Amino acid sequence: MIPAVKFQKVSRHFGTVRAVDAVDLEIEPGEFFAMLGPSGSGKTTCLRLIAGFEQPTAGHIEIFGETAEGVPPYRRNVNTVFQDYALFPHLNVADNVAYGQMIRGVGKAERLRDAEAALEMVKLPGYGARKPGQLSGGQRQRVALARALVNKPKVLLLDEPLGALDLKLREQMQEELKVLQKALGITFVFVTHDQGEALSMADRIAVFNEGRIMQTGTPEDIYRRPKTRFVADFVGSSNVLPPDITRRLGGPAEWASLRPEDIHLGSDTGHEAQVSATSFLGSATRVTLDVAGEKINVLLPSGTPVPQQGESVRFAWSDDALHLMGTEA
Numbered sequence: 001m002i003p004a005v006k007f008q009k010v011s012r013h014f015g016t017v018r019a020v021d022a023v024d025l026e027i028e029p030g031e032f033f034a035m036l037g038p039s040g041s042g043k044t045t046c047l048r049l050i051a052g053f054e055q056p057t058a059g060h061i062e063i064f065g066e067t068a069e070g071v072p073p074y075r076r077n078v079n080t081v082f083q084d085y086a087l088f089p090h091l092n093v094a095d096n097v098a099y100g101q102m103i104r105g106v107g108k109a110e111r112l113r114d115a116e117a118a119l120e121m122v123k124l125p126g127y128g129a130r131k132p133g134q135l136s137g138g139q140r141q142r143v144a145l146a147r148a149l150v151n152k153p154k155v156l157l158l159d160e161p162l163g164a165l166d167l168k169l170r171e172q173m174q175e176e177l178k179v180l181q182k183a184l185g186i187t188f189v190f191v192t193h194d195q196g197e198a199l200s201m202a203d204r205i206a207v208f209n210e211g212r213i214m215q216t217g218t219p220e221d222i223y224r225r226p227k228t229r230f231v232a233d234f235v236g237s238s239n240v241l242p243p244d245i246t247r248r249l250g251g252p253a254e255w256a257s258l259r260p261e262d263i264h265l266g267s268d269t270g271h272e273a274q275v276s277a278t279s280f281l282g283s284a285t286r287v288t289l290d291v292a293g294e295k296i297n298v299l300l301p302s303g304t305p306v307p308q309q310g311e312s313v314r315f316a317w318s319d320d321a322l323h324l325m326g327t328e329a
């Protein structure tokens with residue numbers, strides 16, 4: 001199958017800053033692909049390289065099997081939804097959605113019909129006459145999405161599109177975006193620094209750090225089988241154990257990741273530890289253990305008995321929960 005997007009050793013350096021550094025990447029057609037990483041890790045630059053707003057300083061990009069070199073953004077069959085939505089405040093919603101078509105000289109009747117169809121897709125039918133200022137944040141976000149979808153792109157790029165929304169609305173839009181993406185079959189490439197968002201929405205995730213991809217895989221892969229300390233640490237809140245602690249707990253002398261929810265307390269066997277802190281999180285309680293000077297977090301589901309700070313407890317974990325990551329620092 002021809003990938004929707006293919007990067008071969010793509011770099012984008014700005015002077016001495018290696019924003020994107022020798023990245024290899026293949027995004028499949030119809031995939032919901034998330035680029036996840038901390039601020040400054042190169043996600044947005046990657047997106048801009050796909051869109052054509054940025055040119056690689058080295059390497060090669062293909063979009064659906066065709067070289068992107070020398071192809072301007074408007075001829076790439078790719079559209080972008082920006083974090084700030086970039087709506088024109090003086091134009092009504094329909095004209096905002098139809099703006100690109102107007103520029104291309106599409107007739108008014110056709111433009112308005114397409115705009116209304118796109119607004120229906122994002123559940124805003126009949127909102128065409130409103131101005132952006134008369135919409136809520138979530139509705140503005142939908143208009144920005146409709147404006148991108150009206151061009152029927154093969155690839156839709158989304159740069160932290162839910163970043164400006166409050167938590168409830170963000171969760172609702174996460175669900176809706178996922179449903180919409182599957183219904184339309186368009187390849188979505190989604191940039192976020194929110195690991196929960198990437199895990200819940202994406203078919204596959206690329207984890208970025210310092211301009212490089214640390215790991216690409218399904219959410220399950222990334223969460224259960226992190227390849228590096230960075231990935232284990234950044235995705236979820238894993239206990240990253242140094243080799244001497246892993247060995248003390250019965251494994252080989254390697255770095256290891258142990259998820260807090262995979263540890264249980266109160267068994268007769270297991271290892272002894274001191275409780276150094278507890279904190280109630282609502283749906284669970286986090287208990288911090290001190291094991292030979294190393295802090296290990298345990299997540300107890302609500303309803304389980306919570307030990308006191310200072311108490312001595314025993315802890316154990318399910319068989320495959322200790323995930324080894326090699327000896328390299």
Ligand code: ATP
Binds near residue numbers: 018037040046
């Ligand atoms: P964020 O989540 O904060 O948007 P990001 O992962 O998207 O971060 P990028 O915006 O791709 O990161 O930036 C990667 C690095 O490249 C940063 O160090 C940034 O300062 C630098 N950079 C990006 N664009 C430029 C530019 N036009 N000129 C100089 N440096 C740049």
